[in-house]
Amino acid sequence: MSGHLHAAPEPSVTVRTPGKVNLVLRSGAVRDDGYHPLSTVFQAVSLFEEVTATHVAPGAGISLTVSGPQADVVPLDETNLAWRAALAVADHTGLDADVALHLHKGVPVAGGMAGGSADAAAALVACDALWGAGLSRHDLTVLAAGLGADVPFALLGHTAVGTGRGDVLTPVLTRGEFHWAFAVQAEGLSTPSVFARFDELSAAGVSAAGADRAAGPTPLDGEMAGGVDPGRSPDPGDDAELMAALRAGDPTALGEALHNDLQAAALDLRPELGQVLEVAREAGALGTLVSGSGPTIAALARSRRHALAVAAAWTTADVVASVWTATGPAPGARITG
Numbered sequence: 001m002s003g004h005l006h007a008a009p010e011p012s013v014t015v016r017t018p019g020k021v022n023l024v025l026r027s028g029a030v031r032d033d034g035y036h037p038l039s040t041v042f043q044a045v046s047l048f049e050e051v052t053a054t055h056v057a058p059g060a061g062i063s064l065t066v067s068g069p070q071a072d073v074v075p076l077d078e079t080n081l082a083w084r085a086a087l088a089v090a091d092h093t094g095l096d097a098d099v100a101l102h103l104h105k106g107v108p109v110a111g112g113m114a115g116g117s118a119d120a121a122a123a124l125v126a127c128d129a130l131w132g133a134g135l136s137r138h139d140l141t142v143l144a145a146g147l148g149a150d151v152p153f154a155l156l157g158h159t160a161v162g163t164g165r166g167d168v169l170t171p172v173l174t175r176g177e178f179h180w181a182f183a184v185q186a187e188g189l190s191t192p193s194v195f196a197r198f199d200e201l202s203a204a205g206v207s208a209a210g211a212d213r214a215a216g217p218t219p220l221d222g223e224m225a226g227g228v229d230p231g232r233s234p235d236p237g238d239d240a241e242l243m244a245a246l247r248a249g250d251p252t253a254l255g256e257a258l259h260n261d262l263q264a265a266a267l268d269l270r271p272e273l274g275q276v277l278e279v280a281r282e283a284g285a286l287g288t289l290v291s292g293s294g295p296t297i298a299a300l301a302r303s304r305r306h307a308l309a310v311a312a313a314w315t316t317a318d319v320v321a322s323v324w325t326a327t328g329p330a331p332g333a334r335i336t337g
């Protein structure tokens with residue numbers, strides 16, 4: 001007896017996407033559309049979001065559930081970026097937006113590590129696969145950029161330069177594995193409010209290096225003065241030393257090249273972050289900085305063991321809500337089940 005073998009439609013698809021740290025973030029003056037021109041280097045780290053998309057009855061619409069350590073502070077309605085991602089796939093393809101989404105959150109919420117963006121990227125890939133939409137990588141990237149400046153990077157992963165709003169990506173060659181410790185605060189910071197404070201500080205002529213100095217001496221002092229320059233778009237060519245450190249897999253050189261123009265604004269809004277930076281430096285971190293718009297503090301360590309020692313120093317000093325360790329770079333969106 002012979003017959004056609006039909007692959008049974010998958011009842012659900014699970015996609016894993018990484019959180020990120022910005023190794024360098026330089027911002028120009030705010031544009032007319034409210035966005036800032038950026039020159040940033042993203043590194044994906046091994047803290048992952050997992051989004052499962054499951055078939056539901058036709059006409060059932062979108063539903064959303066969330067699990068993980070901070071699930072209670074994640075919106076469960078159409079403001080959730082994963083929900084918006086499912087709608088974007090349906091709108092683009094003309095398919096019905098019928099899906100049950102479950103998010104398992106492994107990235108700190110509102111911490112400057114782009115967990116919501118990672119959910120959006122995962123939901124794009126999961127809905128595309130579940131519905132058999134057959135979107136190209138290019139289609140997915142365009143939809144991702146429409147959802148948020150950070151979303152295309154969560155698709156791509158690894159390490160990449162971001163220009164434009166941070167959504168125009170160029171992959172960066174790196175060697176080896178870098179070890180990170182992350183200090184997470186009880187309350188997140190809103191990205192627009194940090195950019196708004198950045199604008200105010202820029203207008204007042206306060207440089208990023210000035211705020212860093214207030215939190216203690218750093219190898220970046222002097223070198224980064226004038227990092228806030230509202231007069232021009234930032235130039236990725238400024239980061240040759242960082243690129244060389246990544247290519248060589250040299251964590252000491254990478255630590256010295258870390259820089260974030262939004263750090264002054266985040267420290268201004270949360271002065272207590274100065275102590276978190278200080279504790280990491282005392283624990284021998286190779287470099288420290290605010291991750292993205294904060295308030296998470298990222299510390300680059302010599303090894304996995306050293307990352308754990310930095311995390312332990314934060315816990316002992318009682319200056320954080322939770323500590324996380326991870327390695328980078330990590331891969332972008334992957335279907336895992």
Ligand SMILES: C[C@@](CO)(OP(=O)(O)O)[C@H](O)COP(=O)(O)OP(=O)(O)OC[C@H]1O[C@@H](n2ccc(N)nc2=O)[C@H](O)[C@@H]1O
Binds near residue numbers: 034294
């Ligand atoms: C600061 C960064 C650094 O990687 O990350 P987070 O710290 O949020 O993770 C990103 O630029 C955030 O990207 P994302 O969170 O996707 O931003 P979006 O949702 O597109 O924009 C939210 C708001 O942030 C501000 N914004 C964002 C990106 C940008 N290049 N300029 C901006 O001024 C705008 O006020 C915008 O309305």
Ligand SMILES: Nc1ncnc2c1ncn2[C@@H]1O[C@H](COP(=O)(O)OP(=O)(O)O)[C@@H](O)[C@H]1O
Binds near residue numbers: 189294
């Ligand atoms: N899937 C999601 N996960 C977390 N937060 C989300 C999500 N969708 C929308 N949000 C909203 O976006 C805000 C910032 O989200 P998140 O991506 O975690 O931080 P950040 O932008 O600092 O990297 C949250 O406070 C929440 O209100």
